[in-house]
Amino acid sequence: MxxxxxxxxxxxxxxxxxxxxxxxxxxxxxxxxxPAVKPEAERAKSTMRETGxxxxxxxxxxxxxxxxxxxxxxxxxxxxxxxxxxPLSADTQEPKPIVITSSNGSWHDSLRLVxxxxxxxxxxxxxxQPAAEGGPITVDGQVGIEWVWWLTGExxxxxxxxxxxxxxxxxxxxxxxxxxxxxxxxxxxxxxVLEPARQYSPEEEARHEIHAARAEALGGNNAGATTxxxxxxxxxxxxxxxLSLTAALLAEGGRLxxxxxxxxRAIEAWYETSSEPASDPVLLLRDRRExxxxxxxxxx
Numbered sequence: 001m002x003x004x005x006x007x008x009x010x011x012x013x014x015x016x017x018x019x020x021x022x023x024x025x026x027x028x029x030x031x032x033x034x035p036a037v038k039p040e041a042e043r044a045k046s047t048m049r050e051t052g053x054x055x056x057x058x059x060x061x062x063x064x065x066x067x068x069x070x071x072x073x074x075x076x077x078x079x080x081x082x083x084x085x086x087p088l089s090a091d092t093q094e095p096k097p098i099v100i101t102s103s104n105g106s107w108h109d110s111l112r113l114v115x116x117x118x119x120x121x122x123x124x125x126x127x128x129q130p131a132a133e134g135g136p137i138t139v140d141g142q143v144g145i146e147w148v149w150w151l152t153g154e155x156x157x158x159x160x161x162x163x164x165x166x167x168x169x170x171x172x173x174x175x176x177x178x179x180x181x182x183x184x185x186x187x188x189x190x191x192x193v194l195e196p197a198r199q200y201s202p203e204e205e206a207r208h209e210i211h212a213a214r215a216e217a218l219g220g221n222n223a224g225a226t227t228x229x230x231x232x233x234x235x236x237x238x239x240x241x242x243l244s245l246t247a248a249l250l251a252e253g254g255r256l257x258x259x260x261x262x263x264x265r266a267i268e269a270w271y272e273t274s275s276e277p278a279s280d281p282v283l284l285l286r287d288r289r290e291x292x293x294x295x296x297x298x299x300x
Contacts, residue, residue, distance in 0.1 A: 106134030
């Protein structure tokens with residue numbers, strides 16, 4: 001599949017807006033990480049300056065995907081996701097569409113990640129980013145944007161254990177497009193405790209394999225990611241995340257029959273293991289429908 005940008009409208013069931021994402025490992029990432037949800041009232045508060053006057057700033061959020069909440073380990077892949085939603089009108093509190101671009105015309109170059117240590121020193125880490133088409137993008141009440149940065153396990157081995165903070169910044173001040181929004185908006189800082197490597201529990205080992213597979217897929221190594229996930233599924237046949245990610249990778253590679261079988265297994269496992277069995281796995285059901293649609297389209 002050609003790497004490009006597209007609208008993943010199914011995310012509307014979770015957050016009320018779709019996201020622009022790159023095809024490939026990043027699309028796989030997006031399916032199984034629930035984006036941050038911010039109630040409109042709280043989101044409106046986030047656009048208040050200290051003066052008490054409401055300003056129309058885009059909302060920026062940053063999320064770390066780690067071993068457990070706020071904690072990861074040296075030698076584990078580190079994945080960071082930024083989300084941007086359009087501002088709310090100061091008068092009506094309705095979404096106010098904006099065009100996002102940068103000085104070179106590419107929307108994703110308007111996003112940057114700032115990392116600081118416990119002393120407030122900014123750090124330069126060798127972040128990887130997905131390939132994506134450039135150009136401006138319009139963000140409105142239905143379409144938001146997301147971006148991802150990641151480090152491999154080998155790269156985090158060179159980082160000292162300690163406390164770190166992460167902040168995503170949207171900076172379009174250098175944009176030359178006359179219709180683009182120009183300004184700067186940032187997320188709230190998100191903290192990470194990076195601990196030394198140690199012996200891991202079986203649950204932590206499974207989380208490591210999931211993160212490593214995501215990092216491989218983001219880097220374009222879908223075969224390596226699939227092999228890793230299939231090995232995890234053999235050890236944990238009801239690991240919904242492993243089954244789902246494998247299914248998505250197979251579907252992306254055109255192996256639709258195998259993908260459909262794995263989605264069936266993932267949905268069955270979800271109902272058997274979920275703490276909320278009365279609800280439905282909305283994204284899994286959506287992805288299975290999409291695979292079925294593609295299979296029907298291939299029939300003569």
